[in-house]
Amino acid sequence: MEYIRKERIGKPELFTGRKEELTFFLKWINDIKLEKSQSTALLARRKMGKTAILERLFNITFFKNDGVIPFYYEVKETKMGMVDFCQDFFLKFIYQYIAFKTRKREYLNPENTTDFTTVIEIVKKEGLGYLEGIINGASYAVTHEKIDMLWEIAREAPKTIAERQNEFIVQMIDEFQFLNAMIYLDNRRRSNRNDI
Ligand SMILES: Nc1ncnc2c1ncn2[C@@H]1O[C@H](COP(=O)(O)OP(=O)(O)OP(=O)(O)O)[C@@H](O)[C@H]1O
Ligand SMILES: [Mg+2]
Numbered sequence: 694m695e696y697i698r699k700e701r702i703g704k705p706e707l708f709t710g711r712k713e714e715l716t717f718f719l720k721w722i723n724d725i726k727l728e729k730s731q732s733t734a735l736l737a738r739r740k741m742g743k744t745a746i747l748e749r750l751f752n753i754t755f756f757k758n759d760g761v762i763p764f765y766y767e768v769k770e771t772k773m774g775m776v777d778f779c780q781d782f783f784l785k786f787i788y789q790y791i792a793f794k795t796r797k798r799e800y801l802n803p804e805n806t807t808d809f810t811t812v813i814e815i816v817k818k819e820g821l822g823y824l825e826g827i828i829n830g831a832s833y834a835v836t837h838e839k840i841d842m843l844w845e846i847a848r849e850a851p852k853t854i855a856e857r858q859n860e861f862i863v864q865m866i867d868e869f870q871f872l873n874a875m876i877y878l879d880n881r882r883r884s885n886r887n888d889i
């Protein structure tokens with residue numbers, strides 16, 4: 694098997710055990726196609742191997758290429774403004790989607806995840822022009838700081854594209870507890886109050 698995404702564990706052979714967990718989640722991912730799976734949280738104490746499992750699930754699902762597109766996103770433990778967060782989430786999703794569709798590793802590590810022009814050129818070049826509309830929408834919302842619109846576009850992007858293309862996408866959000874603690878409505882990270 695090819696491990697398209699470099700795992701933090703290091704060489705893939707260093708991953709041991711976790712057979713039961715992997716079997717459970719691989720079936721859960723497969724059941725997404727049958728619309729049987731519901732959102733699930735993986736909870737465990739620190740350093741128990743949650744990230745390792747998610748990264749491995751990403752690689753297996755990517756490699757299998759069997760009707761479910763994997764998206765892995767790690768929420769960082771640093772304060773982030775809403776605009777920056779939405780843009781980062783959106784563009785990382787788009788790049789992982791492009792990587793899956795084109796089977797090209799380079800798109801998993803894009804040089805630039807702040808620039809919408811480059812990604813538009815890439816989708817045109819790779820025959821994924823149907824993504825142009827949503828990218829332009831996100832770009833407009835960023836430029837005009839339309840936060841509610843941007844959050845809606847970013848949060849819904851995987852669902853929007855999956856439904857429109859008749860595809861299935863599994864979202865794996867690592868460290869999701871930081872979503873509440875670290876994302877600030879005010880892009881200057883001063884306040885979570887809309888009116889200040
Ligand atoms: N299945 C495994 N086999 C071998 N080593 C593992 C396995 N899973 C995790 N490890 C190692 O254990 C350590 C912690 O793993 P990991 O970062 O995945 O845990 P975590 O639950 O995501 O931690 P945190 O709560 O800090 O996010 C890492 O050094 C990782 O390489
Ligand atoms: Mg972790």
